[in-house]
Amino acid sequence: MSNPVMTGRRVCVVGERLAPTAREALPGAAMQIVAPEVLLEAGRGDRSPDLVLIDADATAPDLLVQAIEALSRLSPPPPTVLAGGHLPTNLVRALLRLERSDVLEAPFAPDALARIAARLMTAAPPSGGQSSRCWSVVSAAGGAGATTLAIEIADALSGLQKDGRRVCLVDLNLADGAASAFLGATPLMHLASSSATPERIDAAVLSAFAVQTSAGFDLLAAPRNPNAFTQITPEAVLRLLEVACQVYGAVVVDLPRIRQPWTLDVLAGSDEVCVVSELTVPALLAARALVNEIEADLDAGKQARLVVNRLASRVFGPVPSLVEAEKALQRKAAGGITSDWEAAAASVNLGGSISQHRPKSKIVQDVKRLVDRLVGATDHGQDARRGAA
Ligand SMILES: Nc1ncnc2c1ncn2[C@@H]1O[C@H](COP(=O)(O)OP(=O)(O)O)[C@@H](O)[C@H]1O
Numbered sequence: 001m002s003n004p005v006m007t008g009r010r011v012c013v014v015g016e017r018l019a020p021t022a023r024e025a026l027p028g029a030a031m032q033i034v035a036p037e038v039l040l041e042a043g044r045g046d047r048s049p050d051l052v053l054i055d056a057d058a059t060a061p062d063l064l065v066q067a068i069e070a071l072s073r074l075s076p077p078p079p080t081v082l083a084g085g086h087l088p089t090n091l092v093r094a095l096l097r098l099e100r101s102d103v104l105e106a107p108f109a110p111d112a113l114a115r116i117a118a119r120l121m122t123a124a125p126p127s128g129g130q131s132s133r134c135w136s137v138v139s140a141a142g143g144a145g146a147t148t149l150a151i152e153i154a155d156a157l158s159g160l161q162k163d164g165r166r167v168c169l170v171d172l173n174l175a176d177g178a179a180s181a182f183l184g185a186t187p188l189m190h191l192a193s194s195s196a197t198p199e200r201i202d203a204a205v206l207s208a209f210a211v212q213t214s215a216g217f218d219l220l221a222a223p224r225n226p227n228a229f230t231q232i233t234p235e236a237v238l239r240l241l242e243v244a245c246q247v248y249g250a251v252v253v254d255l256p257r258i259r260q261p262w263t264l265d266v267l268a269g270s271d272e273v274c275v276v277s278e279l280t281v282p283a284l285l286a287a288r289a290l291v292n293e294i295e296a297d298l299d300a301g302k303q304a305r306l307v308v309n310r311l312a313s314r315v316f317g318p319v320p321s322l323v324e325a326e327k328a329l330q331r332k333a334a335g336g337i338t339s340d341w342e343a344a345a346a347s348v349n350l351g352g353s354i355s356q357h358r359p360k361s362k363i364v365q366d367v368k369r370l371v372d373r374l375v376g377a378t379d380h381g382q383d384a385r386r387g388a389a
């Protein structure tokens with residue numbers, strides 16, 4: 001099974017002999033077998049590798065020391081594993097200067113390499129590396145569109161990842177989530193079995209729970225289980241999200257509308273909280289109440305974003321406009337999403353995102369605009385704070 005930590009990641013292997021074990025240990029990775037001299041040029045022009053594996057027995061130690069020193073000058077230096085029977089001290093010393101590095105004594109099994117690679121690749125890069133963003137999406141009223149918009153937000157965020165990291169959608173509607181059915185994917189997240197030992201949830205467990213969707217991002221979704229909310233502990237949910245944020249470039253959470261013991265912690269850990277309403281008076285009133293509740297219970301200053309879904313022209317009776325909706329909400333909406341039943345229905349029937357099956361739909365354009373605006377607002381805020389510091 002391919003591993004979301006490794007899928008599409010660029011792995012440089014120095015030493016032909018290491019290649020078969022590396023391929024077995026890291027399925028899904030884009031592997032390149034290179035001469036050690038290539039590492040001296042790493043990062044020049046080309047993207048630097050996501051992981052470097054070196055067979056220390058296959059090359060002169062001095063050349064390898066130079067290669068590792070070249071890696072240490074990259075920003076951030078890639079995780080590096082040195083494998084061999086007799087590792088010279090000067091080589092190990094050079095390796096230890098890399099923050100994310102390890103040694104493997106030959107002979108070793110593919111499993112041992114897989115474990116070390118997963119640990120190094122999920123470790124936070126030294127400062128200067130990119131941190132993951134977590135978005136939570138919750139409906140103010142059933143059927144307002146949280147699942148639909150969470151899928152399209154995950155899609156839009158996938159297009160923004162600069163370093164090839166994947167995006168993950170986590171469906172926390174643990175009893176009867178719809179994200180897997182919307183995406184035509186198999187729900188594999190058996191979180192109840194991990195609830196007794198949440199500390200054991202790591203990148204390897206996550207990779208067993210995750211499924212790659214045709215939309216291009218990964219999905220963590222639980223099989224239907226009416227007792228899930230009583231069987232799954234807050235510790236397991238929070239540990240799962242913590243690991244997902246380490247493994248993925250961005251995480252989008254489809255949150256249940258009814259508050260769970262872990263809901264506030266998930267919201268507090270989210271960079272963006274989107275409350276989805278539709279354009280009916282009851283939904284708008286519920287959205288106003290939910291936003292107020294969330295903001296009252298979270299740290300001062302943390303804002304929930306209101307997203308008004310299914311904006312339609314007024315041909316079907318007294319539909320409020322976005323401006324009227326904002327009056328009822330007593331706040332500005334972060335974005336409005338046009339109604340497009342054909343695109344929404346076709347995509348769920350075919351299994352996948354709207355952007356995949358109906359890329360020209362206004363829903364796709366509206367979600368992209370919303371995501372670009374919110375990502376831009378955060379980046380500007382961070383730049384301004386950095387400038388003031
Ligand atoms: N902008 C939209 N235009 C048309 N249909 C939509 C739109 N957003 C959602 N839908 C449809 O509305 C229904 C409910 O959406 P869903 O995402 O399941 O809501 P929730 O997760 O809040 O219960 C689904 O059939 C979905 O395809």
Ligand SMILES: [Mg+2]
Binds near residue numbers: 146147148173178
């Ligand atoms: Mg839903």
